[in-house]
Amino acid sequence: MIAVRPRRLRRSQVMRELVAEHRIGIEHLVQPLFVVERDEDAGPIESMPGISRLTLDATVAEARELFALGIKSVLLFGIPAYKDAVASSSYDLNGIVQRAIRAVKRELPEMLVMADLCGCEYTDHGHCGILDSEGEVDNDATLELLCRIALTYADAGADVVAPSDMMDGRVKAIRSSLDGHGRTSVAIMAYSAKYASAFYGPFRDAAGSLPRQGDRRGYQMDAPNSREALREIALDIAQGADIVMVKPGLPYLDVVRAARDRFDVPIAVYNVSGEYAMLQAAIANGWLDGDRAIDEILTSFVRAGADIVITYFAKTYARRHG
Numbered sequence: 225m226i227a228v229r230p231r232r233l234r235r236s237q238v239m240r241e242l243v244a245e246h247r248i249g250i251e252h253l254v255q256p257l258f259v260v261e262r263d264e265d266a267g268p269i270e271s272m273p274g275i276s277r278l279t280l281d282a283t284v285a286e287a288r289e290l291f292a293l294g295i296k297s298v299l300l301f302g303i304p305a306y307k308d309a310v311a312s313s314s315y316d317l318n319g320i321v322q323r324a325i326r327a328v329k330r331e332l333p334e335m336l337v338m339a340d341l342c343g344c345e346y347t348d349h350g351h352c353g354i355l356d357s358e359g360e361v362d363n364d365a366t367l368e369l370l371c372r373i374a375l376t377y378a379d380a381g382a383d384v385v386a387p388s389d390m391m392d393g394r395v396k397a398i399r400s401s402l403d404g405h406g407r408t409s410v411a412i413m414a415y416s417a418k419y420a421s422a423f424y425g426p427f428r429d430a431a432g433s434l435p436r437q438g439d440r441r442g443y444q445m446d447a448p449n450s451r452e453a454l455r456e457i458a459l460d461i462a463q464g465a466d467i468v469m470v471k472p473g474l475p476y477l478d479v480v481r482a483a484r485d486r487f488d489v490p491i492a493v494y495n496v497s498g499e500y501a502m503l504q505a506a507i508a509n510g511w512l513d514g515d516r517a518i519d520e521i522l523t524s525f526v527r528a529g530a531d532i533v534i535t536y537f538a539k540t541y542a543r544r545h546g
């Protein structure tokens with residue numbers, strides 16, 4: 225009997241690399257950036273060590289640094305000076321995200337600029353869309369809002385718009401609206417399977433977007449459901465999504481895998497703020513070897529089948545491996 229000895233393939237670094245089934249390419253990583261309208265809102269985010277809210281100038285400088293490191297895609301989030309019930313600063317042609325898109329594209333035309341499309345950073349009540357008289361998010365009124373925002377992002381030069389609101393029918397509405405205005409080349413990356421998650425906590429500190437009342441469970445997905453995630457993804461693809469996303473990442477790797485097995489479109493995974501925070505907290509305490517833990521987690525996304533990984537670790541990863 226010949227003994228099968230899998231350990232033969234693990235003996236050296238070169239051998240391990242030779243037989244590695246997956247690898248992270250920095251060209252697949254996306255760095256999220258928070259851009260503030262008022263300079264006084266800039267500065268470090270306490271619950272996300274290493275990540276800051278950036279002024280417009282700092283955003284351009286950061287984009288330049290990222291590009292030089294090989295991170296050529298960014299996802300922009302705006303922190304506006306003014307909020308109201310209908311998120312009016314979200315579709316201002318001169319709004320903070322619109323200005324940031326223009327500034328980054330002017331400076332770095334090859335940088336791929338994605339912009340998050342949602343009302344929650346712009347509404348005074350903190351929900352992702354327009355509320356009806358009962359205080360619930362009104363799906364169809366919100367679709368109009370999303371289309372308006374999308375057009376201003378396209379106008380500013382965004383390559384990708386990324387609706388993260390979880391309204392029904394938004395991809396179709398946004399696609400028709402973009403196409404109707406000749407913006408056929410702007411891609412849609414849909415937050416298709418976006419769960420109502422505790423792991424968005426630090427993001428909501430960063431963006432000041434915690435709902436004043438209630439929570440997002442009426443529109444974001446419920447943790448126990450994975451078949452429903454596949455239904456959501458199928459709907460978004462049918463409506464014209466170019467890229468679909470699963471979010472958060474670590475607690476939903478099974479959904480990433482299931483989506484990969486079922487669909488052919490590019491799949492993105494969002495390694496969210498709370499996943500970043502919990503890892504950074506353990507690293508800061510000396511409880512985990514940071515570099516190894518980060519690499520292992522980013523590898524898990526690729527192994528699960530994600531093509532695109534949106535992560536606050538993109539820059540540090542590129543610094544070490546670029």
Ligand code: PBG
Nearest residue numbers: 342344388423424427496497498
């Ligand atoms: C906007 C949006 C959120 C995130 C991305 N887009 C917050 C939310 O839904 O509450 C979370 C990102 C993160 O936690 O890193 N709707």
